[in-house]
Amino acid sequence: MNFRDTFQTSVRGLKTHKSRSFLTILGIVIGITAIIMVMSLGAGAESLILGQIQSIGSKTIAVIPGREPKGPTDFISTFTDSLKQRDLDALSNKANVPHLAKLMPVLFGGETAYYGSETYRPNVFGVTDLFAEIYNIYPSEGRLFGAEEIKSYADVAIIGSEVKKELFGEWENALGKRIKIKGRNFQVIGILGKTGQFSFLNFDQGVIVPYTTAGQYIFGIKYFHRLVVEADSEVNVPVTVEDIKITLRNSHNITDPEKDDFFVQTQADAIKTVGTITTALTAFLTAMAAISLLVGGVGIMNIMLVSVTERTREIGLRKALGATESDILRQFLFEAVILTGIGGVIGIILGFLLSFGVSLVLSRAVLSGWEFSFSIPAAILGLTVSAFIGFVFGIYPAREAGKKDPIEALRYE
């Protein structure tokens, strides 16, 4: 019996039991749908986060105080005061870091802001006006603060869209008004448009002030939480990283690199970290979904065994007409594989539609940067896995069918 005839026989067998066939593959459909969704949404999340990191610019380098964390729980080491004004001065020196194009100190922390009877707890960022260029984010109303205002510890603030809404409401004009933070009145000189970004730097909920003011009057510290550097070109990032390290070691009198009290992170590092995290997360969720596939496979085996028993007479007749054991085996094995293959296709389509729907909702409602992504490898994987499950769980029932004694089978009522 050739392949085509076996295939047709199997398809006919499945058609005879349509509703049962459909219910049987439900487990596979759900499993594949889950896998496709997880993989698609995982890829979407990864590309969103990476997109944001990349939008900051691949020339950006962050200098962070403390030892480089050795693991996810090792964050205490970053809370040190090792980055100070002298480092800013040393790095500004062209002779030390020739390819440095921009340098900005960053201080940050949560503080309470008041306007009239309204209060809100924004993230306060102490930066220079360079933040707009570095993060590519500009006020939609008003202006940035300038070098003079930084130098003079001016009480000026640029507020994020969320802060504006919470303190002033939708309609009130905030420009020129004063908000109170740590007992000081800050004049609102700019309002950021909705960045809608889902990032470690949430500017929507941020109040941006000169770093001088932030250090002196808000946080009361004489060090920086971070230094952000931009190299003059992407190619010069590695050499700039090295120059920064040498300069800071000199400035801190460190001879042994093992004893660095700072570390340098490039965008490439950040991308790698995010990639590792999302990949691990996706793999974990996919494994969870795979368990449902396994359950689906057992369901297939169960129903195939019932089917083989029910169709004992058919098997007997086919054998009487000349079917060999392997003809029967292949017929039932094909049924299982076709069944799970169809389940896989339905699952892929469903997973595609659902993750498209979820992406649509996410991009409309929550994360404007979210893009639908559908991976062809995931679809191919899903189809292969489902057919493979049909094979694995179909082989036992199919062998049982093939081994049936024709006479026992014909006698079966």
Add this chain to the structure above:
Amino acid sequence: MSLIEVKNLKKSYEADGAGTPALQGVNFTVGTGEFVAVMGPSGSGKSTLLHILGFLDRQSTGKYFFEGRAIDEYSDDELALVRNKKMGFVFQTFNLLPRMTALENVELPLVYAGIPERTRRKMAEAAIADVGLAHRLHYESTKLSGGEKQRVAIARALVNDPAVIFADEPTGNLDSESGRQIMEIIRNLNQTHGHTVILITHETYTANYAERVIKLLDGEIVSDEKVAERTTGVSFKK
């Protein structure tokens, strides 16, 4: 060389340790072109005999030679091949596959023989025409009457041009008129087309279509005689 030769054929079913012998040493030969009826009441072992002769079961002891070769020498796959190429089966309960047309049911043995689709369609159409059902080719098997079903089953049995056709109570589920038609077709297959036919029945008037009647009782042959002279009009009453 006889087509079929059995020597001291015995079969017992081991049920709960107590072996109930279904055949207790049966001897006979069947030549090519013969029309043999095996008669006996239920429990006489006639179905067991048919299953062994039809390569659907194996004997416990004794010898069965088909075309001179002992059944013990065949592997399971070879048995399947012989069933496919040299044997045709007609069952009391028709055993047509539901949701398949008459044509598709008749094609089935040819599918297992590996005959290409176009050829086997022609062969199946011819076989169905032979049993007078050319107008029912594309009827689903479940929509046919009992007599029509059995005729389709006969077409399926002869589509491979087998050496021998085994008919197991072919009229058992039919009304007398349909039964008569079926027996006429079977006799015609034997007389006109020269097919060897082995018919299992417990009814004398069905057995009377045959040239030779073997009577079984309790697993033993009690008589084996040629029907002396065929009466032209076989009476067929139920």
